């Protein structure tokens with residue numbers, strides 16, 4: 617089965633094509649200048665959609681052509697089903713993938729499926745790592761959750777009580793950037809800059825550490841770090857934010873591990889690309905005798921392939937009528953069964 621997946625929950629417009637569990641194409645275009653401006657980002661997604669779609673169709677055609685003639689671009693008429701990221705995400709951005717799915721679905725008469733973005737990150741990571749029943753730490757800009765699967769649905773055992781850890785790091789990076797802090801000659805602006813600056817730190821600066829059961833909170837740490845900016849070096853603050861924030865994530869994940877007795881730990885989502893977080897969770901998992909897994913950055917960053925992949929897993933009867941192909945902005949992980 618050939619499924620096309622369209623992703624546009626936040627800064628990335630992605631189009632992926634999956635055939636029977638194999639990713640044939642995973643094309644994308646991202647806009648992240650200084651945070652995410654909803655309207656400008658949605659305009660970007662609408663502008664680049666035709667070229668990203670064409671690039672994905674070309675790549676998939678090429679991949680199929682290698683094993684079976686004829687090669688060349690894949691026509692949309694050959695696609696069996698369409699999947700789009702239905703939520704959670706930023707309203708104006710989400711509307712682009714929903715509108716694209718409606719248009720392609722109606723034009724070519726193909727079944728169209730709404731996919732939960734968070735579940736897509738988990739499912740593609742399980743597929744890529746081979747873990748089948750992991751405790752999941754899902755960390756991104758908008759989401760921070762500790763999750764297990766129960767039957768068809770995922771269950772959220774713990775989550776952030778305020779902002780996502782990625783959002784906290786992005787906000788602090790922009791704050792440093794507005795103070796003139798640079799990395800490689802450009803103003804720092806995101807969590808990737810924080811990770812790089814942290815490597816040059818000389819000392820740890822104590823910051824508020826907030827864990828309540830299996831939930832965590834990050835806004836107090838952000839406020840405190842913002843107050844210390846200018847008094848402590850940017851490098852030391854970046855290092856300390858990572859150490860404090862990631863330690864709290866390890867604590868809530870470890871507590872969930874003790875509760876559930878799971879034997880596998882999976883980290884996924886945008887912040888899962890951070891090497892320090894990967895190392896800390898891996899170490900903790902090892903101490904518990906658990907298998908650790910993290911997918912490649914291609915799947916932890918937002919992408920269309922994960923949406924297409926989940927589209928191939930969904931039962932035929934879950935196809936949505938065109939009128940229901942609309943965004944669900946606050947679509948929770950535990951509301952989508954698979």
Ligand code: FE2
Nearest residue numbers: 756886917918
């Ligand atoms: Fe994501």
